[in-house]
Amino acid sequence: MTAPDLGRGIVFLGGGNMGRALIAALLRAGANPSLIRAIESHPPTAQALVADYGIETATDTSVVGSRIDTLVLAVKPQDMARALQPLHALLQRERPLVISVAAGLSVQQLQHWCGTDVPVVRAMPNRPALEGVGATGLFAPAWVATTLRERAASILATAGIVVSVDDESLMDVVTAVSGSGPAYFFRFAEALAAAGIAAGLSPAAATELARATLHGAGRMAEPGADLAALRESVTSKGGTTAAALASFSDQDLERVVAAAVTAAVRRGRELSSQAAAGG
Numbered sequence: 001m002t003a004p005d006l007g008r009g010i011v012f013l014g015g016g017n018m019g020r021a022l023i024a025a026l027l028r029a030g031a032n033p034s035l036i037r038a039i040e041s042h043p044p045t046a047q048a049l050v051a052d053y054g055i056e057t058a059t060d061t062s063v064v065g066s067r068i069d070t071l072v073l074a075v076k077p078q079d080m081a082r083a084l085q086p087l088h089a090l091l092q093r094e095r096p097l098v099i100s101v102a103a104g105l106s107v108q109q110l111q112h113w114c115g116t117d118v119p120v121v122r123a124m125p126n127r128p129a130l131e132g133v134g135a136t137g138l139f140a141p142a143w144v145a146t147t148l149r150e151r152a153a154s155i156l157a158t159a160g161i162v163v164s165v166d167d168e169s170l171m172d173v174v175t176a177v178s179g180s181g182p183a184y185f186f187r188f189a190e191a192l193a194a195a196g197i198a199a200g201l202s203p204a205a206a207t208e209l210a211r212a213t214l215h216g217a218g219r220m221a222e223p224g225a226d227l228a229a230l231r232e233s234v235t236s237k238g239g240t241t242a243a244a245l246a247s248f249s250d251q252d253l254e255r256v257v258a259a260a261v262t263a264a265v266r267r268g269r270e271l272s273s274q275a276a277a278g279g
């Protein structure tokens with residue numbers, strides 16, 4: 001991983017879980033800490049960023065100066081309008097690339113708060129980004145310059161893989177697949193442990209076996225791996241795994257998963273329209 005070009009500097013608005021994860025990922029990739037600053041309103045969180053990463057922070061916008069090429073919006077969606085308000089004049093003057101990781105806030109809404117000619121892109125990282133093994137969906141409006149899209153992708157790629165979508169409505173699908181996805185695998189592992197217990201294992205043994213199996217399978221599914229080939233590599237013809245997979249097919253696993261993703265997409269859209277109504 002090579003460090004992205006941060007130009008005159010990158011500023012994080014919000015240095016909580018996700019802001020902190022992206023700062024850590026940039027530094028792991030070799031970024032210069034003097035080019036990274038954070039506006040973080042919670043003093044202990046701001047102090048921890050200084051202590052852990054040696055970056056400049058402030059509880060107000062004084063830390064931005066005019067050395068800004070990229071602004072990452074990493075406050076909660078409901079805090080966004082208020083957090084952007086003191087930055088409005090600076091954004092109009094500097095027109096940095098703005099990367100929002102906020103769930104459900106549209107480019108149109110963000111531009112309403114940032115200024116209509118400020119280039120805004122949306123990213124949806126997932127929780128494993130905090131471990132540097134995230135999956136991020138990225139949307140940039142067509143008019144955003146290629147160099148800016150590439151900069152956004154290179155910054156987010158320090159925390160895991162990045163997939164671009166060319167239709168903003170697909171960000172809800174990204175959220176339903178990779179944003180919520182880690183919970184699906186945990187839920188599946190819980191069901192696997194419960195089935196092991198029902199078949200006679202102790203709760204401790206079943207839970208440990210299911211957890212370690214999820215972890216091991218996740219390690220095997222490294223970026224670029226062919227999922228069907230992986231499945232075939234652990235399935236002998238006529239064996240125990242094949243019997244279990246046939247049972248999944250009989251119960252129409254695809255239908256169960258598709259219904260779950262559809263429910264998540266629908267809920268994401270409901271939450272986005274509530275956020276839009278609130279903004």
Ligand SMILES: NC(=O)c1ccc[n+]([C@@H]2O[C@H](COP(=O)([O-])OP(=O)(O)OC[C@H]3O[C@@H](n4cnc5c(N)ncnc54)[C@H](OP(=O)(O)O)[C@@H]3O)[C@@H](O)[C@H]2O)c1
Nearest residue numbers: 014016017018039040041042074075076077083102103127
């Ligand atoms: N965590 C995830 O797994 C995840 C995944 C995908 C996307 N996201 C998105 O990432 C964003 C941040 O989520 P998070 O989990 O990192 O939240 P978080 O841990 O609460 O971090 C947000 C931080 O921003 C601070 N803040 C609030 N208002 C501020 C302001 N006006 N100026 C500066 N700092 C301010 C908060 O301080 P206080 O605590 O004092 O309010 C908090 O420390 C959200 O929009 C979320 O949708 C998160």
